[in-house]
Amino acid sequence: MAVSAAVYALCVVLCICSFQTSVFAASKTLKLTYYAHETRGGPNATLLPAAGTGQGNFSALGWGSFLVFDNRLKQGAALDSKLLGRITGFGVLSTIGGLPTGGVQVTSKFWFGEGSKYPGSSITVVGTLSYGPTPWELVVIGGTGKFRGYSGYGLSQPENSTTVPPIYVYKWNFYLTKK
Incomplete structure (x- = not known):
């Protein structure tokens, strides 16, 4: 009787261990690097201060300002690098002291188009972009298409900029896991 209970317990332990192994083996990790190109002025601006203080003047933006x-x-970082898709979203300056004391709380979606390896797919990112040390870390809460079931984080940092037109380039490294 004691032998059969021990064999049963051993079988249960082995089943649990094999289940855990299969769960870990089923996890898939991706590391992706892309570049956001943001134009802050002129007729082709891609960033708009939509409401709040400092309308049209990015250095005067204050608490409660809303950006789209x-x-x-x-x-790549070069202005003539291959277009892969769009990054759409919005942000709010969420601290009373404005950008220098906190940052912009953002929700954005990275849409991958026909020129990319993942056409029709997207990654959704939430977090704060601040004046603090880089890289900034934001949460990837999920994705669609090829990224369905993935989550993780993204690290972003300024890469370079131009003055005419005012274009800011940010490097994004994504670390995604699918379970």
Whole structure:
């Protein structure tokens, strides 16, 4: 009787261990790098201060200012690099002291178009972009298409900028896991 109970317990332990192994083996990890190209002025602006203080003057934006954006998602930092999709979303300056004391709380979607490896797919990102040290870390809460079931985080940092037109380029490294 004691032998059969021990064999039964051993079988249960082995089943649990094999289940855990299969769960970990089923996880898939991706590391992706892309570049956001943001134009902050002129007729082709991709970032708009839609409400709040400092209308049209980014250095005068204050607490409660609301921004919307429709930036270009590119393969590289160069202005002529391949267009892969769009990055759309909105942000709110969420601290009373404005940008220097906190940052912009953003929700954005990285849409991958026909020129990309993942056409019709997207990644949704939430977090704060601040004046603090880089890289900024934001949460990837999910995705669609090829990214369905993935979550993780993205690290972003300024890459370079131009003055005419005012274009800011940000490098994004995504670390995604599917379970």
